[in-house]
Amino acid sequence: MIKIPKPPRSPTPPRSSAGLPDDDTLLEALSAAREVDVNDLARKFGLKGDDRRALRQRLKALSDAGKLDKRGRKTFGAQGVLPDTGAGTVVSQDVDGELWVKWGKDDNDKSPLARLAPLKKSAQQTPPGLGDRVYVRFEKAGDEWIAHLIKVLDQGAPKVIGVVRKTKKAKGQPEIRLESVNRKSKENYVLTGADLDKLKDGDVVMARPQGGLTRYGPQPATLIEVVGHETDPKVGSVMAVHAHGLPIGFKTSTEDEAKSATAPDLKGRTDLRDLPFVTIDPMDAKDHDDAVYAHPDDDEANPGGYVVWVAIADVAHYVKPGSSLDRDAREKGNSTYLPDRVEPMLPHVLSSGLCSLQENENRATLAVRMVFDASGTKIAHKFVRGLMRSAAKLSYEQAQSAIDGEPDDKTAPLLEGLLKPLWAAHACLTKGRNVRGPLHIHSPERKVHLDKEGNVIAIEPRVSLEAHGLIEEMMIQANVSAAETLEKHKSPLIYRVHEAPSLEKITNLADFLHTIGLPWNKGEAPNTQRFNKLLDSQREGPHSEIINEVVLRTQMQAHYSAENFGHFGLNLDRYAHFTSPIRRYADLIVHRALIRALKLGDDGLTDYEVKSLSDTADHITATERRSMAAEREAIERYIAAYLEEHVGANFAGRIVGVTRFGLFVRLLDTGADGIVPVSSLRDDYYIHDDKAHALVGERTHQRWRLGGSIVVKLKEAMPLTGGLVFEAISEPEPHDPNMPRPRLGARVRADSRNPSRRPTGGPPKGPSKGRVKGVTEKKAGRGGKGGKKRR
Structure with missing residues (x-):
């Protein structure tokens, strides 16, 4: 059969297409x-x-x-447009300290750089550094790109501060160890890097742990720099500054801008030089943010009322948005006050010079005139940008002595016309404050006195004078006026907020008050009146100090926010920081917002600043807490150095904290805090009852309770870490039959089978009714697992 080939199939016609564009x-x-x-x-x-x-x-x-x-x-x-989100590399840091992010790989030279925005509070990591890989959200702001950090993808090891200890290995080889001065870390390191031969035993250095190179023993750490020596009296502040990464000094461009600043004139300003303003500050103050003046209101419609002027340094006149001064101030966020030094937010030529409201010098000011009625209620206020001249610079002690009938040569001429009207106005404002009812918490502070070499010569409580309350209340009213004005003009601002205590904190407070027989309804909403009633009722009682301490710990931590949550502690609906722009960036932002809202100049808040207010609020909250931690650590180290020569002495104190590993004790005379390790309580095995806030003996049921008085012996003082270790000298409180009995431990059950080993004077015989909720077993003594010291 002959096959006839089939005709070829026609190709499928192509589908229609609009054609490829050029x-x-x-x-x-x-x-x-x-x-x-x-x-x-x-x-x-x-x-x-x-x-x-x-x-x-x-x-x-x-x-x-x-x-x-x-x-x-x-x-x-x-080209030149960045994605919504993406991974990038921190590739550079400019002369002003700004970090810049390159999208994609760091060798990608096609995409534009994006400036890294200030970190948000929600970013739970240390700030990125050069070379770190980051995941960011890109945003176009004018002609530049901004990178908002979402996550650090790859970040180098953190830095560590420690003391050099030179040792020898088994074969005589030298080895340089680094002992961390962080009380929360017991890590030791072996130093590597250049110039190790120049190190001396006892040098305090900064190093970067390499991590993960050895499984056991000290980890290697690369030397970065020497920051001092352990024998230097001022090393406590140096370590605090470096440990918390506080920015030190100023860039050359910042110093140059500050030096080029000139004294203000009257152009565009209200002349306030005829008003006799006075500054009232601590004796050793170098910068003067605020001045006050008051007089009776001459308006017949306001009988018994007062006019109060508060003049604040016009820092915004000198620190322009986007300038090098502004960038350095924002990076620092605030001034940091250490026992032996101040790390200022602005260069001294401004902070102690042109911005400081010095006596008999023309100074630029942003001032508010407030009118109060006879009940202390503010009925009007107005902001002006002016030129002022302080009539006098006084200390709190000078002003108070003059009012108390002991004026000196400087205050005597000011008494009738200036100081007495101020005190009368304060009495008027106090009426309004009492009606408002802010929290009555007393927060005692200690002042560390140093000699010229930096050695501690005394630690004294700060005395609270009526003059302090006068300035405080007038500053509060000025801050409220700023917030009210900006809200009225629908202007964005940074608030100082303080939320009400959480349910968890209220529950803990109620549990503690129950242990000392005081009622507290957990279900009732917290308010300042309830807290003040509690504080005032116990003011003269034996538990006054500890109740004050516990109520203070119950409060939330104040912070900055672009949203208004009110200020619980001051019992105010709106509050902003306005009165300290020399030392707080938040106040400078509020000044700029007022200038913009009230059209007081062309140096007000910029559109970019408005857009980034939330980031700024988070950033300056973080810098404030960074400074607080550094200040606290420095003071602790100075106090430990002061007490080092008193090791072996006995001190009276109060138990301010109870944990499973020991008692935290605050000494009454110096305010120093230290620990009594549970391992040193050798008369019994102690367990932690967190409901009763006490360590309870398993056999005797004696207890060490929060708030209890105690006499301790100083066993160890460690200036490098600021740690103090005590030994309890006084006896624990006797067994309270009304308290629930904790579960008996294994050793106690063994003792119950051997009556000869049971201590006398303990609770009635019989088995425990079982574990009580909230009780954690903690053994003490030589054989207990809780015997390890925590320093």
Whole structure:
């Protein structure tokens, strides 16, 4: 059979297509696109089949030619336009300290740099540094790109502060160890790096742990710099500064801007030089943010009322948005006050010079005139940008002595016309304060006195004078006026907020009060009146100090926010920091907001600052807490150095904390805090009852209770860490039959089977009724697992 071949099949006709656009059309379509998928672009132009493949090849060619950015396997974006989010590298830091992020790999030279925005409070890591990989959200702000940190992908090891200890290995080889001065860490390191031969035993250095190189023993750490020596009296502050990464000094450009500043004139200002303002500050104050003046209101419609002026240094006149001064001030966030030094937010030429309201010198000011009625209620206020001249610079002690009938040569001429009207106005404002009812918490502070070499010569409590209350209340009213004015003008601002205590904190307070027989309804909403009733009722009682301490710990921590949550402690609906722009960046922002809202000049808050207020609030909250931690650590080290020569002496104290590993004790005379390790309580095995806030003996049921008085012996003082270790000298409180009995431990059950081993005077015989909720077993003594010391 002859096969007849079939005719060839006709090819399938191609599907219709609109045709591949040329390069110019593609580039125009992607001119402002942050990220476009190839498939979406193909649909836009109606491309199908081979044209889609040709489109991908064309886009890749444009990317290779540097006309497009390739974002992913199938995504492209316009040249010079960053994606919504992406991974990048911190590639540079400019002369002003700003960090810059490059999208993609750090060798990508096609994409623009983005300035890293201040970290948000929610970013739970240390700030990124050069070379770190970060995942960020990109945002266009004017002509520049901003990178908002989402996550640090790869970050170097943190820095550590420690003391050099030179040792010898088994074969006589030298080895340099580094002992960390962080009380929360017991890590030791072996130093590596250059210039190790120049180190001396006892040098305090900063190093970067390498981590993960050895499984056992000390880890290697690379030497970064020497910051002092352990014998230097001032090393406590030096370590605190370096440990918390406090920015030190100023950039050259910042110093140059400060030095070029000139004294203000009257142009565009209200002349306030005829008003006899006075500054009242601590005796050793170098900068003077605020001045006050008051007189009776001469308005017949306001009988018994007062006019109070508060004049604040016009820092915004000198520190312009975006300047080097501004960037340094923002980075620091605030001034830091250490026992032997101040790390100022602004250079001294401004903070102690042109910005400081010095006596008999013309100074630029942003002032508020407030009118109060006879009940102390503010009925009006007005802000002005002016020129003032302080009539006198007084200390709190000088002003108070004059009012108390002992004026000196300087205050005697000021008494009738200036000081007495101020005190009368304060009495008026106090009426309003009493009606408002802010918290009556007393927060005692200690002042460390140093000699010229930096050695501690005395530690004394700060005395609270009526003069302190006068300035405080007038500053509070000025801060309220600032917040009210900005809200009235619908201007964004940074608030100082303080939320009400959480339910958990209220529950803990109620549990503690129950242990001393005081009722507290957990279900009732917290308010300042309830707290004040409690505090005032116990003011003269034996538990006054500890109740004050526990109520203080019950409060939330104040912070800055672009949203208003009110100020619980001051019992105010709105509150902003306005009165200290020399030492707080928050106040400078509020000044700029007022200048913008009230049209008081062209140096007010910028659009970019308005857009980034939330970031700024989070940033300055973090810098404030950083400074507080450094200040606290420095004081603890100075106090430990002061008490080092008193090791072996006995001190009276009070138990301010109870944990499973020991008692935290505060000495009454110096305010120093230290620990009595549970391992040193050798008369019994102690367990932690967190409901009763006590360590309870398993056999005797005697207890060491929160708030109890105690006499301790100083066993160890460690200036390098600030740690103090005590030994209890006084006896624990006797067994309280009304308290629930904790569960008996294994040793106690053994003793119950051997009556001869049971201590006398204990609780009635019989088995325990079981574990009480909230009780954690903790053994003490030589054989107990709780015998390890925590320093």
